[in-house]
Amino acid sequence: MLPIVLLSVFGIVLLFLGFLKSKAILLPATLLFLLVAGAANFLDWNKTYLYFGDMLRTDNLTMVFTAIILGSAFLVVALSGSFIEDEEAQPAEYYGLIMFALVGAVMMVGFQNLIMLFVGVEILSVAMYVLTGSDKRNLRSNEAALKYFLMGAFTTGIMLFGMALLYGATGSFTLAGIAAYAVNPQTGLSLLLYVGLLMLLIGLLFKVSAAPFHFWTPDVYDGAPTVFTAFMSTVVKTAGFAALFRLLSISFVGVYEFWWVIMAVITAITLVIGNVTAVYQNSFKRMMAYSSISHAGYLLIGLASLGAQTKQAIVFYSLAYSVATISAFGVLLLVAQQRGTQTISREGATGESFDSFNGLARQNPLLGFAMAVSMLSLAGIPLTAGFWGKFYMFSTAVERGQIWLLVVAVLMSAIGIYYYFRVIIAMYFRDGVIEPIRVAPFYQYVLLAATILTIGLGIAPGLLQGLF
Amino acid sequence: MLTLGLILFPAIAATLILLIKGERAKQVALAAALVELALALSAFVQFKPDATSQFGFDYAWIGALGIRFSAGIDGISVLLVLLTGLLVPLIVLSTFNRQYERPSTFYALMLFMQAALIGVFTARDGFLFYLFFEAALIPIYFLAAMWGGANRIPVTFKFFVYTIFGSLFMLVALVYLYYQTPPVAGIAHSSAIVDFYKLKLTPNAQNWVFWAFFIAFAIKMPVFPFHTWQPDTYVESPTPATMLLAGIMLKMGVYGLIRFILPIVPLGVEAWGQTVIILSVIGIVYGSIIAIRQRDMKRLIAYSSFSHVGLMAAGVFSQTETGMQGALIQMLAHGINVVGMFFVADIIFSRTNTNQLDQLGGITRATPKLTVYFMIMLLGSVALPLTNGFIGEFLLLHGVFTYNHYLGLAAGFTIIFGAVYMLRMFQKSMFGPTSSRTATFADLTMSESLVFVPLVIMVFWMGIYPKTFMDITEPAVVNLMKYIGTTAVSMK
Numbered sequence: 001m002l003p004i005v006l007l008s009v010f011g012i013v014l015l016f017l018g019f020l021k022s023k024a025i026l027l028p029a030t031l032l033f034l035l036v037a038g039a040a041n042f043l044d045w046n047k048t049y050l051y052f053g054d055m056l057r058t059d060n061l062t063m064v065f066t067a068i069i070l071g072s073a074f075l076v077v078a079l080s081g082s083f084i085e086d087e088e089a090q091p092a093e094y095y096g097l098i099m100f101a102l103v104g105a106v107m108m109v110g111f112q113n114l115i116m117l118f119v120g121v122e123i124l125s126v127a128m129y130v131l132t133g134s135d136k137r138n139l140r141s142n143e144a145a146l147k148y149f150l151m152g153a154f155t156t157g158i159m160l161f162g163m164a165l166l167y168g169a170t171g172s173f174t175l176a177g178i179a180a181y182a183v184n185p186q187t188g189l190s191l192l193l194y195v196g197l198l199m200l201l202i203g204l205l206f207k208v209s210a211a212p213f214h215f216w217t218p219d220v221y222d223g224a225p226t227v228f229t230a231f232m233s234t235v236v237k238t239a240g241f242a243a244l245f246r247l248l249s250i251s252f253v254g255v256y257e258f259w260w261v262i263m264a265v266i267t268a269i270t271l272v273i274g275n276v277t278a279v280y281q282n283s284f285k286r287m288m289a290y291s292s293i294s295h296a297g298y299l300l301i302g303l304a305s306l307g308a309q310t311k312q313a314i315v316f317y318s319l320a321y322s323v324a325t326i327s328a329f330g331v332l333l334l335v336a337q338q339r340g341t342q343t344i345s346r347e348g349a350t351g352e353s354f355d356s357f358n359g360l361a362r363q364n365p366l367l368g369f370a371m372a373v374s375m376l377s378l379a380g381i382p383l384t385a386g387f388w389g390k391f392y393m394f395s396t397a398v399e400r401g402q403i404w405l406l407v408v409a410v411l412m413s414a415i416g417i418y419y420y421f422r423v424i425i426a427m428y429f430r431d432g433v434i435e436p437i438r439v440a441p442f443y444q445y446v447l448l449a450a451t452i453l454t455i456g457l458g459i460a461p462g463l464l465q466g467l468f
Numbered sequence: 469m470l471t472l473g474l475i476l477f478p479a480i481a482a483t484l485i486l487l488i489k490g491e492r493a494k495q496v497a498l499a500a501a502l503v504e505l506a507l508a509l510s511a512f513v514q515f516k517p518d519a520t521s522q523f524g525f526d527y528a529w530i531g532a533l534g535i536r537f538s539a540g541i542d543g544i545s546v547l548l549v550l551l552t553g554l555l556v557p558l559i560v561l562s563t564f565n566r567q568y569e570r571p572s573t574f575y576a577l578m579l580f581m582q583a584a585l586i587g588v589f590t591a592r593d594g595f596l597f598y599l600f601f602e603a604a605l606i607p608i609y610f611l612a613a614m615w616g617g618a619n620r621i622p623v624t625f626k627f628f629v630y631t632i633f634g635s636l637f638m639l640v641a642l643v644y645l646y647y648q649t650p651p652v653a654g655i656a657h658s659s660a661i662v663d664f665y666k667l668k669l670t671p672n673a674q675n676w677v678f679w680a681f682f683i684a685f686a687i688k689m690p691v692f693p694f695h696t697w698q699p700d701t702y703v704e705s706p707t708p709a710t711m712l713l714a715g716i717m718l719k720m721g722v723y724g725l726i727r728f729i730l731p732i733v734p735l736g737v738e739a740w741g742q743t744v745i746i747l748s749v750i751g752i753v754y755g756s757i758i759a760i761r762q763r764d765m766k767r768l769i770a771y772s773s774f775s776h777v778g779l780m781a782a783g784v785f786s787q788t789e790t791g792m793q794g795a796l797i798q799m800l801a802h803g804i805n806v807v808g809m810f811f812v813a814d815i816i817f818s819r820t821n822t823n824q825l826d827q828l829g830g831i832t833r834a835t836p837k838l839t840v841y842f843m844i845m846l847l848g849s850v851a852l853p854l855t856n857g858f859i860g861e862f863l864l865l866h867g868v869f870t871y872n873h874y875l876g877l878a879a880g881f882t883i884i885f886g887a888v889y890m891l892r893m894f895q896k897s898m899f900g901p902t903s904s905r906t907a908t909f910a911d912l913t914m915s916e917s918l919v920f921v922p923l924v925i926m927v928f929w930m931g932i933y934p935k936t937f938m939d940i941t942e943p944a945v946v947n948l949m950k951y952i953g954t955t956a957v958s959m960k
Contacts, residue, residue, distance in 0.1 A: 462532070
C-alpha cells in the first residue's frame with residue numbers, strides 16, 4: 001500500500017523536477033525515491049492487510065515480489081546514466097513514467113480483485129508503450145512502440161472479455177469468490193468459467209511473452225532503448241508471473257485438472273521456440289529477447305506443476321533472472337554506445353552484435369567478468385543463482401511427476417548453453433578492438449553488486465528461505 | 469575438518485593468486501599446491517582403513533530443503549584425494565620452463581580446478597557432488613580455450629556442451645532420488661548420498677536412473693560411444709590442462725559409477741551392466757587399434773587413455789571385489805602414468821615444436837635422463853609386472869574375466885595392443901636417425917627431472933608393494949560389495 005502511494009507521489013515530483021535547469025539531480029533523486037519506496041515496502045513485514053475495499057492485499061509474498069521489482073528498477077535506473085546524457089533525452093519524463101509503471105507492477109503483485117489486476121496491467125502497459133517509443137529519432141523504436149501498443153491493446157481487450165465472462169460464471173470479481181465457485185469441479189461448472197479463464201490467461205501470458213503469444217517480443221525488445229528493454233524483461237516479467245501465480249494458486253486450484261495440460265503445452269512450446277530461435281541470432285540484443293522468452297518458459301514450469309514448491313521457485317527464479325539480465329543489458333549498453341555506430345543494419349544496431357564483444361575481457365576485465373557471470377547464471381551453471389532457479393523449477397516438475405516436461409526443459413537448457421557461451425567465447429577467446437571501454441565508477445559498483453548477488457545466491461541459496 | 473581445509477585451501481589460494489601480477493604467480497601456485505599435497509598426505513597417512521567416512525564436516529546449507537554442505541573421506545575417495553594432491557603440484561612444476569600469457573589467471577584456474585575436484589571426490593551430499601562436478605568444468609574449459617591450440621574454440625566448446633548435456637541428466641536423476649527419500653520433519657527430504665542408498669526404487673525407475681547417471685559419467689570418462697569430444701580436446705588443450713583432464717578429471721566418471729550407480733540402482737546394473745561392459749570392451753579394442761595408427765604423440769596418448777578407462781568401467785561393472793579394487797588402484801596408477809606420458813610429449817614438443825612421430829627420432833642419443841624416465845612411464849602404461857599399471861590392470865582383468873570369460877579375454881587385448889602402440893611410439897620418437905628437428909635436443913632440466921622423480925617412485929612403489937594402497941581401500945570395497953549384494957536381493 002505504502003509503496004503505491006509513495007511511487008505515485010514520487011512520479012509526479014519527478015515530472016516537476018524536470019523543470020529544473022540541471023538534469024543532474026534526476027538520477028540520484030530517482031534512486032533515492034526507489035530506496036525510500038523499497039524501505040517503506042518492508043514496514044508491514046509479517047503483517048497482512050487488505051486495502052481499497054479488500055481489492056489489494058499486502059502480505060510477505062507481496063512484499064518480496066515488490067522488493068524484487070523495486071530492486072530491479074533500482075539497478076536499471078542506476079545503469080541508465082549514459083542514456084540520459086543525450087541532448088534530446090527527457091529524463092524527467094522517463095523516470096516519472098518508470099515510477100508509474102512500478103505502481104502498476106505493484107498492483108499486479110498484490111491484487112485481490114480482477115478489476116485491480118486489470119488496472120495494474122494497464123498502468124504498467126501504457127507506461128511501457130511510451131517508454132518503448134522514447135527514442136524518437138530511431139525508426140525501429142517507433143515501430144516497436146506501435147507494434148507493442150497495437151498488440152498489447154488487443155490482448156488487453158481479450159483479457160477484459162475474459163474477466164467479464166468469469167464474472168458471468170461466478171458472479172464475483174474477487175479471487176476468493178471465484179475460488180469458492182471453482183472449488184468443486186465435479187458439480188458441473190459453467191462453460192463461461194473455462195472460456196473466461198483461458199482468455200484471462202492469454203492476456204497475462206502475452207505480457208510475460210510466452211509462446212505462442214510472443215511474436216511482439218523480439219521486435220519490441222530490439223527496438224526499444226536498451227535501458228527500457230532491461231526494465232521490460234525484468235519488472236514486467238516478474239509482475240506478470242506474480243499475477244499469474246496469485247491467480248492460479250488462489251482462484252483456480254480447483255480446476256487444475258483443466259488448465260495444467262494447457263499450461264504444460266504452452267511451457268513446452270515456449271521453451272522450444274525461445275531456445276531454438278535464440279541460437280540463430282546474430283544480434284546480442286535479439287538473442288536476449290529470445291532468451292527472455294525461454295526464461296518465461298522455465299518460469300511457467302512452476303505454474304504448470306503448481307505445488308508446495310512453486311512459490312519459492314518463482315520468487316527465486318525471477319530474482320536470479322532479473323539480476324543476471326540487468327547486468328547483461330548494463331554491459332551491452334556500454335559496449336553498444338562506445339563500440340557501435342549509429343547506423344542500423346538489417347541485423348540491428350552495429351554495436352549490438354556478438355562480434356562487438358570480441359576481446360572485451362582483456363581490456364575490461366570487470367565488464368567481462370560481470371557479463372560472464374550473468375551469462376553463466378542465465379545458462380544455469382552451478383555456483384550462480386540461475387542454477388538454483390532452474391533447480392527449484394525442476395523440483396516442482398518432479399514433485400508433480402511431470403517428467404516429460406522436465407526432459408524438454410533439460411534438453412533446452414543444453415541448447416541455451418550454446419548461445420550464452422557465444423558471448424563468453426567472444427569476450428575471452430577472440431581478439432578485438434584494443435581500446436578499452438570507459439566505465440564510470442558508480443556504474444562499476446552497480447555491476448559488481450549485481451555480480452556478487454548472483455554468485456552469493458549461487459553459493460548460499462538458502463538466504464532467501466523462510467522470508468515468505 | 470581436514471576435508472574442509474582440502475577443499476577451501478586451493479580455492480582461497482587461487483583467489484589470492486589472481487591478485488599477483490607477473491611470473492611470481494607460478495612460484496606461489498607451486499607453494500600452495502605443495503601445502504595442499506601435505507594436507508592430502510596427512511589425510512592419507514592418518515586414514516584408518518575401515519569403511520567409515522573420516523575427517524568430515526557437515527553444515528546445514530539449504531536448511532528448509534534438507535540439503536547439507538557435507539563432505540568426508542572414505543576408502544573409496546582416499547586414493548583420489550591423494551592423486552589430486554600429488555598431481556597438481558607436479559603439473560604446476562611441469563610448466564616452470566614455459567611461459568603462459570596472464571600467468572596469474574592460468575595458475576588460479578588450476579587451483580580452482582583442484583578445489584572442485586577434491587570437492588567431487590569427498591562430497592557426501594548428492595547436490596553438493598553435482599555442484600562440484602559442474603564447477604570443475606568451468607576452470608578447465610577456460611584453461612583449454614584460452615591457452616589452447618589454433619582450433620581450440622570449437623573443440624573445447626564441443627567438450628563443454630557435451631559434458632554439461634550429460635550432467636543435466638544426472639541432475640534430473642538426483643532431483644528424482646531426492647523426492648523419493650522419506651520426508652524428514654515436515655516437508656524436507658534428504659539429499660545425503662547414504663540416504664539415496666536406502667531407497668528401494670522400482671525396477672522401471674532403476675532403469676532410467678541408471679541411464680541418466682551413466683550418460684553423465686560415460687561422457688566424462690569417456691566410454692565408447694560417448695568419446696568423440698576427447699581426442700581433439702586433449703590435443704588442442706595446453707598440456708597442463710590435458711594432464712588435469714586425463715590425470716584427474718576422467719576419474720570423476722569412474723568414481724561416480726562406484727559411488728552412485730552400483731549402490732543406488734543395483735537392479736539397473738543387473739539389467740544393463742552387461743551392455744555397458746560390452747561397450748567398454750569395444751572401446752578398449754577400438755581405442756587401442758586407433759592408437760596404433762596415430763602419428764601424433766598427444767593424440768596417441770589420448771586414445772590409449774580412452775582405451776584404459778574402458779577397462780576401468782568394465783572392471784567396476786563386473787561387480788566383483790577384485791574388479792572394484794582394480795578400478796580404484798588403476799585410477800591412481802593411470803593418473804600417474806598418463807601425466808608422465810603427456811609430460812614427455814610436452815617436453816618433446818617444447819624442444820622440437822612438433823609431436824608428429826615421423827618428424828622425430830634419435831632423441832635418445834643425447835638424452836639419457838629423458839630416455840630412462842620415458843621408458844619407466846611407458847612400462848607402467850603397458851602394465852609390465854613390478855610397475856603400477858600391472859597391479860591395476862591385472863585386478864581389473866581378473867574381475868572382468870570372473871564376470872565373463874570371453875569378455876575378459878577380449879579386454880585382455882588392451883595389454884597386448886598397449887605394448888604395441890606404446891613401444892612403437894617410443895621407437896619412432898627416441899630411436900633411429902636424428903631428424904633436423906631433433907638434432908640439437910637438450911636433456912631434461914632440473915625442474916623437469918623433479919617432476920619425474922615422484923612419478924617414478926610411485927610407479928615402482930605401487931608396482932612392488934601395492935599393499936600400502938590396497939589395504940586402505942579394501943574395507944570400503946568389501947563393505948560396498950556386501951551392501952550391493954544384500955540390497956539387490958532385498959529389492960527383488
